[in-house]
Amino acid sequence: MKKVLSNCESKFHSLCCSIFGHHYSVSKKVTLHIKEYKCIHCEREVTTDANGKLSQLTPEMQEINAALEKLYQKKHPSPQQVA
């Protein structure tokens, strides 16, 4: 019964997403301009691409973001890392 309910819920959420659009919340800050987002309803993950648009977060994109994040942190060390 519980399983049926949760199936219904996820279907409902997906339906919501297809009608109202995804409700993304930031899941990871990569750089000042690039972030990773996750839909709070269907858990779809997207990221800011080179054109500043949202595209699906593929394993390749995740690798690129990880590299960008390292570069960014080198250039902009947080106060804790300096001290």
Ligand SMILES: [Zn+2]
């Ligand atoms: Zn969604």
